[in-house]
Amino acid sequence: MFEGWDAVVLARAQFAFTMSFHIIFPAFSIGLASYLAVLEALWLATGREVYINLFNYWLKIFAVAFGMGVVSGIVMSYQFGTNWSAFSDKTGPVIGPLMAYEVLTAFFLEAGFLGVMLFGLNRVGPRLHFLATLMVAIGTLISAFWILSANSWMQTPAGHTVNEAGQFIAADWLKVIFNPSFPYRLVHMVLAAYLTTALVVGAVGAWHLLRDRHLAGPRVMFSMAMWMATLVAPIQILAGDQHGLNTLEHQPVKIMAMEGHFESHKDGAPLILFGLPNQSAGRVDYAIEVPKLGSLILKHSLDAPMAGLDTVPRENWPPVPITFWSFRIMVGLGFLIAGLGLFSLLMRLSGKLYDSRLLHMFALLMGPAGFMAVLAGWITTETGRQPYTVYGLLRTVESASPLAAPAVASSLIAFIIVYFAVFTAGIIYLLRLMAAPPHPGEEGPSHEVPIRTAGITPAAGAVAEGAAR
Amino acid sequence: MIAIDLAIIWAFIIAFAVFVYVVMDGFDLGLGILFPLFPEKRDRDVIMNSVAPVWDGNETWLVLGGGGLMAAFPLAYAVLMPALYTPMIAMLLGLVFRGVAFEFRWRTTKERNRWDIAFFGGSILATLAQGIALGAILQGVHVEGRHYGGGWWDWLTPFSILTGVSLVIGYSLLGATWLVMKTEGALRDRAYHLSWIFLLAMLGAIGAVSIATPFLHVQYTHRWFAWPNILLTAPVPVAVAAVTVLLLRSLANKYDYQPFFLALALFALSYAGLGISMYPYVVPQSITIWQAAAPANSQLFMLVGVAGLIPLILGYTAWAYWVFRGKVKPESGYH
Numbered sequence: 116m117f118e119g120w121d122a123v124v125l126a127r128a129q130f131a132f133t134m135s136f137h138i139i140f141p142a143f144s145i146g147l148a149s150y151l152a153v154l155e156a157l158w159l160a161t162g163r164e165v166y167i168n169l170f171n172y173w174l175k176i177f178a179v180a181f182g183m184g185v186v187s188g189i190v191m192s193y194q195f196g197t198n199w200s201a202f203s204d205k206t207g208p209v210i211g212p213l214m215a216y217e218v219l220t221a222f223f224l225e226a227g228f229l230g231v232m233l234f235g236l237n238r239v240g241p242r243l244h245f246l247a248t249l250m251v252a253i254g255t256l257i258s259a260f261w262i263l264s265a266n267s268w269m270q271t272p273a274g275h276t277v278n279e280a281g282q283f284i285a286a287d288w289l290k291v292i293f294n295p296s297f298p299y300r301l302v303h304m305v306l307a308a309y310l311t312t313a314l315v316v317g318a319v320g321a322w323h324l325l326r327d328r329h330l331a332g333p334r335v336m337f338s339m340a341m342w343m344a345t346l347v348a349p350i351q352i353l354a355g356d357q358h359g360l361n362t363l364e365h366q367p368v369k370i371m372a373m374e375g376h377f378e379s380h381k382d383g384a385p386l387i388l389f390g391l392p393n394q395s396a397g398r399v400d401y402a403i404e405v406p407k408l409g410s411l412i413l414k415h416s417l418d419a420p421m422a423g424l425d426t427v428p429r430e431n432w433p434p435v436p437i438t439f440w441s442f443r444i445m446v447g448l449g450f451l452i453a454g455l456g457l458f459s460l461l462m463r464l465s466g467k468l469y470d471s472r473l474l475h476m477f478a479l480l481m482g483p484a485g486f487m488a489v490l491a492g493w494i495t496t497e498t499g500r501q502p503y504t505v506y507g508l509l510r511t512v513e514s515a516s517p518l519a520a521p522a523v524a525s526s527l528i529a530f531i532i533v534y535f536a537v538f539t540a541g542i543i544y545l546l547r548l549m550a551a552p553p554h555p556g557e558e559g560p561s562h563e564v565p566i567r568t569a570g571i572t573p574a575a576g577a578v579a580e581g582a583a584r
Numbered sequence: 585m586i587a588i589d590l591a592i593i594w595a596f597i598i599a600f601a602v603f604v605y606v607v608m609d610g611f612d613l614g615l616g617i618l619f620p621l622f623p624e625k626r627d628r629d630v631i632m633n634s635v636a637p638v639w640d641g642n643e644t645w646l647v648l649g650g651g652g653l654m655a656a657f658p659l660a661y662a663v664l665m666p667a668l669y670t671p672m673i674a675m676l677l678g679l680v681f682r683g684v685a686f687e688f689r690w691r692t693t694k695e696r697n698r699w700d701i702a703f704f705g706g707s708i709l710a711t712l713a714q715g716i717a718l719g720a721i722l723q724g725v726h727v728e729g730r731h732y733g734g735g736w737w738d739w740l741t742p743f744s745i746l747t748g749v750s751l752v753i754g755y756s757l758l759g760a761t762w763l764v765m766k767t768e769g770a771l772r773d774r775a776y777h778l779s780w781i782f783l784l785a786m787l788g789a790i791g792a793v794s795i796a797t798p799f800l801h802v803q804y805t806h807r808w809f810a811w812p813n814i815l816l817t818a819p820v821p822v823a824v825a826a827v828t829v830l831l832l833r834s835l836a837n838k839y840d841y842q843p844f845f846l847a848l849a850l851f852a853l854s855y856a857g858l859g860i861s862m863y864p865y866v867v868p869q870s871i872t873i874w875q876a877a878a879p880a881n882s883q884l885f886m887l888v889g890v891a892g893l894i895p896l897i898l899g900y901t902a903w904a905y906w907v908f909r910g911k912v913k914p915e916s917g918y919h
Contacts, residue, residue, distance in 0.1 A: 178687050179687045179688070179691065181640075182640075182683055182684055182686060182687045182688075183684060185640055185643065185683060186679055186680040186683035186684060187680070188647075189643065189646065189647060189676060189679055189683075190676045190680070192647045192650050192651055193650050193665065193672055193676055195654060195661075195665075196650065196653075196654060196661045196662065196664070196665025196666070196672075197665045197666060197668075197669050197672050197673065198666075200661075200662035200663070200665055200666045200731065200732065201662065201730075201731070203654050203658055203661050203662045203665070204658050204659055204661075204662035204730055205658075206658075207654045207655060207658025207659075207661060207662070207878060207882075208655070208658055208878040208879050208882040209882070211651065211654040211655025211656070211658060211878065211882065212655045212882050212885050212886045214651045214654070214655065215648070215651050215652055215654075215655040215656075215886050215889070216886070216889055217651075218644065218647050218648045218651050218652075219648070219889050219890065219893045219894070219897070220889070220893065222644045222647060222648075223641065223644050223648075223893075223897040223900075223901070224900075225640075226640040226641035226643075226644045227641050227897065227900045227901050227903075227904055228900070228904070229637075229640055229641070230636070230637025230638050230640070230641070230904050230907075230908065231637070231904055231907055233636075233637065234636065234637050234908070235637070235907050235908070238907050238908070239907055278879060280730070282658065282878075282879070284878075284879045284881065284882065285879075285881055285882060285885070288881075288885055516665070516666040516669075516732070517666060517731050517732060517733070518666055518669060518736060519735070519736055521736075522669055522670070522736040526669070526670075526673045529673065529677060530673075530677070533677050533680060533681070534680075537680055537681065537684055537702075540684075540688060541684060541688065544687075544688060544691040544692070547691070548691070560687075560690075
């Protein structure tokens with residue numbers, strides 16, 4: 116079986132599959148860890164019970180999601196070697212240390228303090244516990260820093276030379292780490308993670324407000340989430356635009372694929388809104404386009420000339436239809452998220468934030484939008500840099516392990532079966548946790564004696580706020 | 585000259601990371617392997633709680649071992665991982681099952697047994713795969729140029745099966761002695777009983793692997809038995825015998841802490857034995873640590889981080905263990 120299959124295509128399918136599953140969890144846990152730190156800080160500062168209830172409520176969800184992120188992440192760290200050994204041999208000296216620093220500065224920090232964060236509130240007291248929460252949140256951000264640096268180096272390699280064994284070696288570590296696309300990608304991804312979490316928190320809040328608009332916890336979480344959407348979604352659109360301009364500078368072929376620009380335009384390129392990119396014919400069928408708008412957006416001039424894929428040898432083309440469509444899905448969702456933020460602001464200003472069923476329905480529907488946008492964005496950037504693993508320098512087909520197709524096909528099938536079984540169960544458990552509203556005296560994930568908030572209220576004399584709020 | 589020193593330093597760092605992994609994840613994988621021997625839900629809750637706050641940190645050492653190997657010895661990583669393809673994938677899938685079980689088993693009441701089975705199955709699969717991988721590395725892999733040149737079932741030999749089963753036994757011993765340390769009453773009595781059984785099995789396994797290893801390559805025989813090497817290697821089996829006596833005594837006297845730490849000592853000695861067999865190869869008989877080493881500036885760049893951060897990591901890891909020190913009380917479970 117599978118003898119006639121292309122082992123490299125199978126390995127790419129396996130990496131794409133395992134990566135797509137994995138990215139969902141960090142995208143959520145980066146944002147959620149920061150949200151938990153904010154909730155605990157608010158609890159420590161104000162002593163209001165609603166904050167510790169929300170903290171414990173989301174902490175249980177965090178524990179489940181984080182566990183899934185850890186196990187799917189260990190898979191990723193070994194897959195470079197098992198399936199992309201030629202890539203590992205050649206790039207190990209450059210991106211290996213970046214990933215080693217991720218382990219040393221981020222993974223250990225998260226893992227070391229996670230136990231205390233999840234189970235230790237009544238063992239170490241609120242202040243030390245807050246430190247643990249903070250360390251976990253900082254760990255997730257440091258992790259994003261290093262892994263996005265490594266990814267960005269693969270997209271826009273800099274600061275390296277090549278040795279006689281054909282390996283990339285660092286000439287200047289600062290240039291390697293802070294390679295040209297890294298700052299843009301880091302900002303874009305961290306904002307995406309925050310928005311993704313805000314949309315989930317907002318949807319859970321909306322779900323409970325739709326049933327009872329007076330619940331204290333859902334009101335607070337809904338309001339916080341909508342502030343995030345209102346303020347950060349426009350910033351994200353701006354950051355995405357800047358990231359796009361950076362891509363145009365360093366990876367112009369990716370932009371051609373994203374825009375569906377098969378042909379060069381001497382005096383102003385159109386913006387193709389929709390159409391069916393036809394890779395083999397080298398054109399976009401049924402294109403709906405706005406003349407010259409493409410040049411205006413990308414070059415800030417109506418008549419700026421723009422090169423198309425006709426200037427690039429065909430063997431260097433990325434798969435255009437996937438890149439074109441995933442980009443449109445990401446952008447479309449981005450504007451919908453900004454729309455939700457704007458709508459919620461209008462409702463807030465008119466005092467109907469907790470009463471507008473339309474807003475709550477909208478927020479509920481947008482719950483998964485962040486995940487979808489993150490996946491679409493990653494598919495855009497990773498497909499758009501094909502056919503290379505290290506852009507312009509190392510081709511994907513030269514990166515794979517010397518494995519027989521049946522070996523990779525077997526592992527791919529095993530991953531598909533196991534991931535669907537395990538993560539479907541995990542998502543059901545998450546949804547089950549989210550389906551119950553947070554209540555006064557909410558317990559954390561501790562498997563020990565339930566925490567009684569009365570015993571560990573930080574501000575002396577703080578009065579427990581009932582559900583009546 | 586600097587490059588040579590760095591390669592040796594890094595060989596020790598990677599060996600240290602892998603050893604810390606074996607020490608820390610060994611006992612919690614062992615607990616998973618022992619799960620079917622503790623059918624009571626109450627006991628299982630205690631076993632789970634004894635390790636739930638720290639398992640994630642334990643597994644991070646595995647990521648450091650793998651990531652560190654890629655960064656410091658990219659050629660070895662690139663040759664070994666495809667050579668060990670099937671055991672590696674099996675290990676990763678096993679770790680998925682047991683890792684999610686830590687949270688999932690508390691999230692359901694009616695299906696609880698399903699995640700208990702996942703915890704056991706994932707633990708034993710991951711352990712078996714690690715042991716098989718170890719055996720496959722020791723017996724050597726087929727290298728062509730800078731690539732693995734063999735097939736995807738080359739790892740499967742009687743020797744690799746022996747090392748796989750041996751590791752299952754060894755982790756079970758660590759798990760059983762961990763329970764002696766962390767539990768009380770009937771649960772601890774059972775753990776004592778199991779410690780005896782697995783200690784005897786472990787001694788058999790150490791003996792079998794020690795006898796089989798010199799037959800793999802003449803170099804191993806030479807390393808262990810040639811003059812004057814034997815002056816340096818002879819203390820290892822002597823120390824194994826001494827630790828065994830202490831361990832038997834501590835079990836007979838029903839000590840709480842000694843059995844676990846002496847079992848770790850037994851692991852450390854076995855591990856040192858492996859190091860003696862392999863050095864200076866990272867892919868035995870094919871690639872030395874110097875041939876596989878990343879350029880000096882990569883190794884140096886990471887060394888700065890390792891020197892500064894590993895002590896810090898060990899510090900806050902120790903703190904986390906300290907916070908959750910002492911016996912796990914069965915009545916504390918509320919789930």
